[in-house]
Every structure is written in C-alpha cells, then in structure tokens.
Amino acid sequence: MSHSSSLLYSLLAASIAVGAAYLFYLAVLEPAWNPLRKLPGPPTRSLFGNHMGMVLDPSRSPRIHEAFVKHYGRNVRIRGFLPWDQRLFTLDPVSLAHILKHSTIYEKPWQSRALIGGxxxxxxxxxxxxVHKRQRRVGTPAFSIQNMRALVPVTFQKAMELKERWLALIADAQHAPDGERSKGGARLDVCHWVSRATFDVIGLAGFDYQFNAIHDESNELFMAYKEMFEIAVSQQGGGLWELVIVYAPFLDRFAPGQRYTVVKKSQAVIKRVAGRLIQEKKRKIEEAEKAGTTYGGKDLLSALLRSNAAADxxxxxxxxxxDILNNINTFMFAGSDTSSLSVTWILYLLSVYPEVQDRLRAELLSIAPTAPLESLAQDEIASLYAKIAELPYLENVVRETLxxxxxxxxxxxxxxxxxxIPTSTPVKMQNKYGEYEEVNSFVMPKGSCVHVPIEAFNLDREVWGPDGWAFKxxxxxxxPEAVKAQPGLYNNILTFSAGPRSCIGVKFSIIEIKMFMFVLVTNFKFAPCDKVGKANVVLTRPYVMGKHKEGSxxxxxxxxxxxxxxA
Structure with missing residues (x-):
C-alpha cells in the first residue's frame, strides 16, 4: 500500500473515530450532564424515543399535558426528536413569563429560523x-390603532364579497339533482373560502394590492403565495426527509424535490411583483414630499415606508x-392563515352549538343598520365597526374560540x-444522591430548548376550572381568579404570545375576525355536516375525520x- 493511500485510510479512520466519539458524547454523556436531567419527566422507551408526537398532536395533547402536571409538576423534562435533545416543558406561569420576557436570552432555534427564513x-x-428590534421599531407605527381603523372598510368590503359569493354558490346548489340539494343551503368548505377572503384582505391591507381571490384564483402573486404556503407548510408530511432538510437545508439543492422547486419559483414571482410594488410606493411617497404633502396610502406597506423614512x-x-419585502411576506403568511383559521373555527363551533349561534346573531342584528349594508359609506362602516367592537357576547365568543x-x-x-428560571410552585429536582428535593428555581443550560405549550396554558383546568376544555x-x-396570573398579550391567553415577541398584528386580527363574524352570521345559518377534527400542521387546521389525505x-x-x- 502506498504512503498516500495509508495516510488517506488513517485520516478516514480518525474522522470516523472522532465522529463516533462526538455522537457518543451527544447521545450519552451530554444528556447525562445536562442540568435538565434533574427535572422530573416521562421516560423514553428507546434510544431514539421522544415525546414530541404526544405533546404536538391536538387530538391527545390536552390529556398528555394534564397528565404531566399530575405526575411531574409544572416544570417537566421531555425529549425532543434526537437523543441529546433534552427540553423544558413548562406550564408554570412564572417560569413562562420569565422566558417570554427575556427574548434576548430565549430565541427561536436556528432550525426554526432557517425554515421560516428560507x-x-x-x-x-x-x-x-x-435586527428584530429594528424591524419591530419601524413596524410598530404601522400597526397603530389609528392605522388599523383605516383598514376597517377593506375588511368590510371583502366580507361582503364573500357573502355574495356564498349566496351565488347556494343558489347554484338549488339547481343540483334532488339527491344533492341541502334544504335551501349548500355544503361549503368554509376553511377554503375564508382563506381566500383573508388573502384578499391582507393583499389590500398589506400593500394595496387586489388579489381578487374570492372570485378567481388565477392572480400570479396570489398563486405564488398560495402554492408556497401549501407545499411548504400545510402539506408538510413531518417525515424523516423534512427533519433532515431542517438540519441540512443544503441537501434540498442537491436533491430538489417538489417543495424546493415550488418555493424557488414562488419566491421569484414574489420578489418581482412585490418588489415592484415597493418601488412604486417609494416613488409616490417621494413625489408627495416634493409637492409638500404626505402620501395618504393606508396600507401597511405605505405605513412601513413612511415610518422607515421618518425624520426622527x-x-x-x-x-x-x-427587510421591507420580508416583512410584507411575513404579514401575508402570519396575517392570512391565522385569521382565516380563527374565523373557520368560530363558524365550526357555532354550527356545533346552535344556541350560541342564535344568541350571537341576535346581538349582532341588534346593532345592524336599517339601510342595506351595500349602501354604507366609509364613515358609516367605521361607525358600525365601533359598535361591533363593543358587543360583549361577540367578544366572549371570539375570546373563547381563541x-x-x-x-x-x-x-x-x-x-x-x-x-x-424562577417558579411559582416548588420543583422536585434530583440531587447527586438520586434523591428529590424541592427548589424554587432551576438552571436552564445554554443550547437547551423550551417547549412553549400555548394550547396547554389556554386549556389548563386547574386555572380555567373543571369545564376548561368546554366551549363556554x-x-x-x-x-376564576387564577386566570389573572396567566401570561398573555390578549386576555390572559397565550394565543398571541407575550413579551417583546408577541404578535404585532393582534388589533388587526381582532378587527378582521369581528367584521367577518358580523357579515356572515347576520346573513347565514351554519350547521355541521361532517365530523371535523384538529391536526397540527404548522398551525391547528381542521380536517374531515378519516379524510386527512384530502387536506385541510x-x-x-x-x-x-x-x-x-x-309583528
């Protein structure tokens, strides 16, 4: 064997030995030395066993979360997808408030950021x-209550368009063969239709762009966003390849599948069309400045550009x-999908609880104007929304669904x-002798993850009462008094998160949800027709039971x- 071959084999053997030693350290030594090992937690059945399936599946997570608290307390050690991935699972309000408040210590992991950023x-x-601080500072004025109120007519307009589209679909259904008719109504996938409507809203509210998705799905920019979000998000299989790509995204380029191809194609369209919109807006703002006036665009893009150019x-x-384009993309992603799912879930719950639906409709009709909704001027729409915003039962229904x-x-x-990390109740920690002792704080080691169970906080029956899982x-x-101690930006629930990273668009989301509720519930009645369940595919989406492959x-x-x- 030549000297060069021998050297090559030696280097290869050394590399394998180093790799094996590092894997041994990660899989065996690092977890044993991790301070989180001292926390109580459920066992794993094998080297690659983990707890993620049970804590992420909304069909069983409420029972799992409650069992964790009962057996292990409010701060629990769980295992992530890999043997060395020890995580903190916390249902302690003091611990979680500390984590969410200190956003410079507790960041999104690089895997999440790579997935979202890509x-x-x-x-x-x-x-x-x-970078986040700068973007948030520029973005905050765009989400002022004054700017949000200016977007009320846009939301109203799209809710009305959706109403007309549904009436047309129901009229068409009445001409169907007898066996397919539905007693004066129609079987509509409200998830699909509300999603198209919220896309339209965020298109106009986000950058004064007309997707026209309620009537037609052919718009180039709409199709780019829709395909990108569907392929990369709602159709994620959660399989081994998806996990590998998160840790080694460069592999996507060497073996480009459908996801990579669609995302790249969509991003090219978005960069071209949305990039042109940004330049047009900048030109209008500059022209207005030269003329000694202020450009009056009410969309978020205009507000962002004005804020970014502010003299102070x-x-x-x-x-x-x-950055501007990335944040418009972020508003599109976070603003359309989350709001459409909230509206969809409210309509679903109203169909299951007809007495709530009847009571809500009566309250909404009590403030309905005598003039046809189609004839309302912008100031009348604003005045109507001011009344909608104050309705107590509507507020209760929205809060309870969220x-x-x-x-x-x-x-x-x-x-x-x-x-x-401080705690609200003592935590049983294992000492070096294997005995448990109670402490009021514990060490969170650098590099370890915290699982933030948003749903679990919202459903905690020790806080919300024995009926905490019910729709009431x-x-x-x-x-209950205990609710007041819960962290949360919105009404002591974690739906919009809390702390410096809480949802910047919460006011806009509530306006959108309430306006859609007013128009849809005063014009339609909703009844269930299939058994619908929940699945956690990036967001909590509805699926027809037994038909998951048909999509959300x-x-x-x-x-x-x-x-x-x-009378």
Missing amino acids: LIGIGMLAAEGQ LPPDQRISDE RLIPPVHSSIRVATKDDV PERWDNL QCPLLVTPYVQEAQ
Whole structure:
C-alpha cells in the first residue's frame, strides 16, 4: 500500500473515530450532564424515543399535558426528536413569563429560523436580536390603532364579497339533482373560502394590492403565495426527509424535490411583483414630499415606508428594501392563515352549538343598520365597526374560540446562555444522591430548548376550572381568579404570545375576525355536516375525520338567514 493511500485510510479512520466519539458524547454523556436531567419527566422507551408526537398532536395533547402536571409538576423534562435533545416543558406561569420576557436570552432555534427564513425571508418572525428590534421599531407605527381603523372598510368590503359569493354558490346548489340539494343551503368548505377572503384582505391591507381571490384564483402573486404556503407548510408530511432538510437545508439543492422547486419559483414571482410594488410606493411617497404633502396610502406597506423614512429615525435604525419585502411576506403568511383559521373555527363551533349561534346573531342584528349594508359609506362602516367592537357576547365568543383552539398550538425557544428560571410552585429536582428535593428555581443550560405549550396554558383546568376544555363563551363574564396570573398579550391567553415577541398584528386580527363574524352570521345559518377534527400542521387546521389525505377542510351546511318581519 502506498504512503498516500495509508495516510488517506488513517485520516478516514480518525474522522470516523472522532465522529463516533462526538455522537457518543451527544447521545450519552451530554444528556447525562445536562442540568435538565434533574427535572422530573416521562421516560423514553428507546434510544431514539421522544415525546414530541404526544405533546404536538391536538387530538391527545390536552390529556398528555394534564397528565404531566399530575405526575411531574409544572416544570417537566421531555425529549425532543434526537437523543441529546433534552427540553423544558413548562406550564408554570412564572417560569413562562420569565422566558417570554427575556427574548434576548430565549430565541427561536436556528432550525426554526432557517425554515421560516428560507420560506419568507428574515422578517419579524425569523429575525432575532438587533435586527428584530429594528424591524419591530419601524413596524410598530404601522400597526397603530389609528392605522388599523383605516383598514376597517377593506375588511368590510371583502366580507361582503364573500357573502355574495356564498349566496351565488347556494343558489347554484338549488339547481343540483334532488339527491344533492341541502334544504335551501349548500355544503361549503368554509376553511377554503375564508382563506381566500383573508388573502384578499391582507393583499389590500398589506400593500394595496387586489388579489381578487374570492372570485378567481388565477392572480400570479396570489398563486405564488398560495402554492408556497401549501407545499411548504400545510402539506408538510413531518417525515424523516423534512427533519433532515431542517438540519441540512443544503441537501434540498442537491436533491430538489417538489417543495424546493415550488418555493424557488414562488419566491421569484414574489420578489418581482412585490418588489415592484415597493418601488412604486417609494416613488409616490417621494413625489408627495416634493409637492409638500404626505402620501395618504393606508396600507401597511405605505405605513412601513413612511415610518422607515421618518425624520426622527436615525439612519442606522432604518431597514432595507429587502427587510421591507420580508416583512410584507411575513404579514401575508402570519396575517392570512391565522385569521382565516380563527374565523373557520368560530363558524365550526357555532354550527356545533346552535344556541350560541342564535344568541350571537341576535346581538349582532341588534346593532345592524336599517339601510342595506351595500349602501354604507366609509364613515358609516367605521361607525358600525365601533359598535361591533363593543358587543360583549361577540367578544366572549371570539375570546373563547381563541382560547380553546389557538391557531399556533405550541412554540419553541432555545437558551442562548445559561439562565436561572424562577417558579411559582416548588420543583422536585434530583440531587447527586438520586434523591428529590424541592427548589424554587432551576438552571436552564445554554443550547437547551423550551417547549412553549400555548394550547396547554389556554386549556389548563386547574386555572380555567373543571369545564376548561368546554366551549363556554359565558365563562368570560366571571373568570376564576387564577386566570389573572396567566401570561398573555390578549386576555390572559397565550394565543398571541407575550413579551417583546408577541404578535404585532393582534388589533388587526381582532378587527378582521369581528367584521367577518358580523357579515356572515347576520346573513347565514351554519350547521355541521361532517365530523371535523384538529391536526397540527404548522398551525391547528381542521380536517374531515378519516379524510386527512384530502387536506385541510371544514365543510358546513350554510343556509341563507332570512330575518323574520317584526309583528
């Protein structure tokens, strides 16, 4: 054997030995030395056994979460997808408030950021540190209550268009063969239709762009977003290849599958069309400045560009055109899917609880204007929404649905340095002698992840009462005292998260949900027609039981509501 071959074999053997030693360290030594090992937690059955399936599946996660608290307490050690992936699972309000408040210590893991960034760029969802701080500072004025109110007519217009589309579909259904008719109504996949409507809303509200998705799905930019989100998000299989791609995204380029091809094609369209929109807006703003006026665009893109060009913003705090585009993509992704799912779940729950539906409709009709909705001027629409926003039972129904079925089931954070986490109740930690002792804080080691169980906080029966898993809008009139200690940006629920990384678009989301509720519930009655279940595919989506392969859908029997004439 030649000297060079011998050297090559030696290097190869050394590399294998180093790799094997590193894997041994990761799989055996690192977990044994990880301070989280001292926390109580459920066992794993094998080297590659993990707890992610049970905590991420909404069909069983409420029972699992409750069992964790009963057997192990409110701070629990669980295992992630790999043997060395020890995670903290916390249902302790003090511990979680600490984690969400200290967003510079607890960041999104690089895997999550790579996945989001590879899809929609480094916008507010994927950015960390100073980049996120800069983007948030520029973005916050765009989401002021004044700007949000200016978007009310846009939401109203699209809700009305959806109403007309549904009436046309129901009229068509009445001409179907006898066996397919539905007593004056039609079987409509409300998930599909509401998703198209919210895309239209965020198109106009986001950058003054008309997707026209309610009427037609052929718009180039709409198709780019739709295909990208569907292939890369809602059709994710969650299989081994998807996991490998997260850890080694470069493999996607060497063996490009359908996902990679669709995402690249969609991103090229978005960059071209949305990039042109950004340049047009900038030109209009500059022309208005030269003329001594202010460009009056009410969309988020205009507000972002105005905020970014503000005289009192130091040049080093401004964000680039690429950042602007990434954040528009982020609003498209976070703003359309989450709102459409919230509206869909409310309509589904109203179909299952007809007495709630009747009571809500009566409240909504009590403030309905006498003039036809189609004839309302912009100031009248604004005045109508001011009344809608104040309706107590509608508020209860919205809160209760967002509590019961948060679109984001759970989240994840990673500790960027060692930290000490406080607790509300003592935690049993194992000492070096194998005995358990109670402590009021514990060490969170750098590099370990926190599983943030959003749904679990919202459903915790020790906090919300024995009926915490039930849909009861009236609970909000008399909440248990323990609820007030729960962290959360919105009404002590975690649906919109909490702390510096909480949802920037919460006001817009609530406006959109309530406006759609007003138009749809005063014009239609909803009844169930298939057994619908929940599945966690990036977001909590509805699926017809036994038909998961057909994709996310929520079919309901939708019938026009005809108000009885007053005697």
